[in-house]
Amino acid sequence: MRAARKLVPAGAAAVLAFTLAPAAQAQSPTPETAAVAPVSWAQRVSAQDRAYLREAHRGHLAEIAAGRAALRESRDRDVRGIAARLIRDHGRLDARLREAARRLRVSLPDSPSAEQRRDLRAVVARNGHRFDRAWLRLQREAHEHALWLGERQLRRGSSGWVKDLARDSAPVIRHHLHMVRTEL
Template sequence: MLALTMTPAAAQAQTQAVAPVQAGVTATQQSATALHASRQDAAYLRAAHRGNLAEIEAGKAALRESHDRDVRGLAWRLIRDHRKLDARLRGVADRLDVRLPGSPSAEQRHDLRVVLSRSGHRFDRAWLRLQAESHEHALWLGQRELRRGHSQWVKDLARDSAPVIRHHLRAVRAEM
């Protein structure tokens, strides 16, 4: 009855005043669900983040060590794309309140040190093999997340990352 007696401007003002409250409820509901990442979702986010960090570091190493124009071009692409993938991943991890590691795993760092112990053509071949293995592992992680994950945000991330990772894997294999 009150709404019928209001002027259109007053009714619009009341609607606009209610909208932020409704938006606040929605944000509160989302943050409440954000605190409940499954073990699988959190494990995927951490592993994929470490993989992105490892790819970025490996790309930088190739830019420093390789004299092969194609390998260096591929390294630039990996750095650029994995930074983009990781930026999106960090946003999802923040929403789900998942703490991410600050560096690649000890195994990933060791594998890169082994590659860096080589030089010239041997470095390039070892670097490309490492990239192939890393990207194959990243695809496997994503497939496992799609099968076992619970968060739609994380599953979307895994699904949307797969074409980029497959493209990298094809490019790496073409150089081998």
């Protein structure tokens, strides 16, 4: 009986050592622990990573705004279908991006860039078929830029999380680009 009492604390210590050892060996926080990561870790996010997060976020906001404009202005069923898909997919991609930015302590802009807003205003000023064609061309350019942005992040970025965002968004953006090119 006494031997058993002595083994319980020793066994508990061994279990504790096994559960803490992997955490002590981890070199960077996981997404679950990043919310409590020290400021010094968040500072390791490179300027490239920050720029990607901000520009990709603006791109998502611009795509959502463009999708809403197409739903309001277009009478073409295919354009409206693409617009609804863009709103849904870019909303999901942006939710993931916003969460990563929050955990990495990167501030994000509140709206698309002035150039993106100006380009959308120019498209919305058109009517009917001319609107649809201009909208599709705008989407082609925006999605080509988004792919380039992601490729640049994969080459130059340092944060694995941010690279994962770029890598995971590429198939969605390629699919959007294919839909737009098919419709043009």
